[in-house]
Amino acid sequence: MHPRRSAQEVLLCDLCKTAPLQSHCELCNINLCVNCAGKHVSDSSKRHNVVPFLHRKSTNYHKCPDHADKHCEIYCEKCGVPVCSTCALFGKHKGHDVSDILEKLSTKKESLQKDLEEFETRIYPRYEEMASDVQTEKAELETKYRKMTTAADQQGEILHREITAIVNKRKSDIAEMKNKHLAALNKNTDEITNRITELRQIIQDLKKILDSNDVSLTSSYKSRNSEFRTLPPKVRVTLPSFSPQKINKDQLNEMFGSLSPLSINTEHGDTMKSAEAVSSPPVKPLLDEPRLTATIDTGYRLLYSVSCLSEDQVWTRGDNETMKLLNLRGKLLTSIKTKSGNAPEDIAVTRDGDLVYTDNITRTINLVKNKQIQTVITLQGWRPLYVCCTASNHLLVTMVSDDLKQSKVVRYSGSIEKQSIQFDDQGRPLYSSGGYNDIKYLSENRNLDICVADCRARAVVVVNQSGKLRFRYTGHPSNTELSFNPVGITTDSQSHILTADCDNDRIHILDQDGQFLRYIHCGLFGPYGLCVDIRDNLFVANGDNKVKKIQYL
Template identity: 45%
Template sequence: MDPRSSTQDVHRCDLCKTAIAQSYCDFCHVNLCKPCLREHISDEYETHKIVRFQDRKSTLIYPKCKLHTPKTCELQCKNCDNIFVCSSCTASEQHRGHIFVEVLEVYEAKKEVIEKDAEKLQNLISPKYEEIALELDNQITNLDGGYEKLTSEISNQGEQWHREIDIIINKMKTEIGEIKEKYKDLLQKHFEEIKQIQCLIDKTLLDMSEIKKSREVTPTIEYSSKIREFSKLPYKVKVPLATFIPHLIDREQLESLFGQMTPLSSATEESVWSINQPNTSVRELLDKPELVATIKTGYGSVLNVTCLNEDKIWTSGLTKEMKCFNINGSLHQTNTIKSGELPRDLAIDSYGNLLYIDDTLNTVNKIKNGQTNKLIRVKIWVPVNVCVTSADNLLVTMYRNFIAQSKVVRYSGSSEKQTIQFDDESKPLYSENKEMKYISENRNHDICVADCRASAVVVVNQDGKLRWRYTGHLAVANIKTFKPFGITTDSQSRILTADRNNNCIHILDQNGQFLRHIDNCLNDPWGLCVDNNDNLFVCECYNGNVKKIKYSK
């Protein structure tokens, strides 16, 4: 056997096929020995990249400039939608005065994002889907046994009765079969959906693996994270078994007294799977919250904050500009409202797009890829605050001019799906004025509104039924009138609201019970949000700062 064809053989020169390779062309992907090196680069040296053999495949492949061949593009123009440019492009009239960023910097940042996303998909999201699939598989496996036992119980009861009730027994057995098949079909359908998503995750991980190995700049920079998409876990479906309740024999009421199954028309039991709140992870409150960072926004007054991801936040104040900051406090991006007015409130949708309210045009708008699009336009009513739900719907608080009324409206896309305005006694749920009414959806789908004028947090369920009101707690140090402004919820279904009068944050459980408060030397706390790790961000209205606070373990 020729040792050069063996997998244990050393790497040989691709030109002469005999000598050991000491060099490598990172552009042509060719092994080279020293004698063949000159021959390989004889056409034009600049078209090759020769490195030591042990350093092969270490050179980044930059995109070629379409205007200045054969130059490569090592920069991106921030003013031109981050298009690739070469050094000659930067000196051209087209890019005069523009801001440029090194492609290598963007490339390395994206590689870090891909690495984190791959780790999260592989270690957190994919195992969770495996857990869901396993539970569904176990339910499907145990379904026959459970219903066989139920059928046996009915048969044993039937043997004690006379022949004239056989028709009733057969009828109920048929009902059992229909219920079993319905629930089995439901579980099987959900199981198949979960397996499809698992296949998509596996494919995504494979694509990420290829990108991580690749030295191509363009696919790496164009990588778009799917973490938000896969993090929206499906409902946990658990099918309850019907039960048979026997009765004493009464010939005059055979059919009604033979027994009944419960539930006969019950829907499946549903609960929400969560990545951020796994069954084994409970984040308890810290005895003493910690101030992690203070971000100076440059606003005279900062009113709103929302988390883009674990590394960035969007903010707005009493200017037409909306600013995105890195957690280290550096300005990452700025967007300006088209109308030139002030953004009333901010939110982030499940795809990472920025939403804002323009109350001069009565619109809710979305900024995607630098373009502003109108999502919702309201007539007569004026939108005030907005949040995005777990189902990617929008909840918007609004008031009506000239007639003192306030309400919450749920939108799916631009379609109005639900209006929440009155309680069961037809009394208004919210104070009837145009002041801020920040809104947030809790993990149990409750809708939480901080009603400043009413000095209350008003919580209704997803059907709009009043659950409870919270009007403050004596444990708060200054014991001034409770004035809630910003409101948000965390992974443990706790509700946090900013009490501007008392310069603190109230923390409540999902049933409205006061747990504790955070002060941390806060001044005029206003807008709030929490990230996926339950870090709290607080707008200090009049000094223009946003404080990051760790309050749970």
């Protein structure tokens, strides 16, 4: 008997082994005293469920199917099933590795608790968000289809007006021709009538002469028969005819306007990474002193953007229409000229390794695949600026309206618009506007935040995946020289946000919540576009028109 136990046995804490137990952790399946219970729940890595000992749930042991008087209080590691002591010592599980069923239960409950947490905090909210998105789309259906119906009515009215105008013009032309025809006939009738009147007078005069036997009248008479033998001219009018054209329904349909087909595609649902994969990337601490590991001469007069194809190959764009693929030694591997001959506004590399570029003059977003350029998106009323590719292989594009009064970020899956981000919860614009050449590089972070370097606003604007504003970063208080001037922006495997402060010749490193961590200098001058490769090497489009490769992790 325990020295501290009297006739009535006292149950002790499983941790300190000295104080009487008062509580029980149902997750870990251990008994706790008051002091140990407080320490136990302070471990925030688990969601402990500590209850009064008398309120604990009793462990429900299964009866052994082979030994009716035995309970399965042992866990066979090899077979992965609970077994009784007889089976473990003498039966079919003899010699197998075994463990305590309560310890196994505790471990399993921890795993179940993690599953529950992921369902409650990550998976279920995403399903709710998807359901909400579908409901929102359904709510907008009536308005969108009503707009199309109204547009069809308006086009019909325009065509009706045009057809009515044409009909009235034809009728007016017919009436005018009729009047001219009638006038010509009236004139001809008058001429003939006058000659008839004159003939009647001549006939009357001749009869009078013949009746009178007057020598003087007879001798003075001069014949006019030859004059009237030539009949007056007869007006001949060719009656106009109306030749209606056969109405071609196809041409009429084309003239009226086309209606694109309804496309209903069921995309494969995105597979969410596990909580461990999302929250626990391999830790790569920041170097105290970042190192310049390569310098690539691009040959541009002005260099603006760099985008990694691999660890040793980068796409670049500058002040002309040619985009260049270079290796770390600056060797030109491939060059592509834009379809329009305009300098591209920005470039990005897709998950498939294809090149994407924007052309704000032609309002297009273009894909270069196997050196062939395909225009995948043409905007109306907006001009595309900067572009990035997301983890789900979507495109995020910053754009400005034609009147320069609005800016937004739009997500595309292929050529289909999936999301538009423009205003905060109070209806205020998230991004500045004011010029076709507004600098708004952007990047998707590992936690799916969308980060925009809004140069005109002198701020990094970060929203979450649904477009809700998380924070604005306007520079570190140590910026005592020139104002913070964010240009290029990128993110890495540690969810760091890196942005190029062009005027101050340095790069700011922030954590995913916008907290400043440190600067990168490395002899930079006017850093502009940024990108990182799969090993978190940083590539900088520098002001000397060279790409700098920097190791900072």
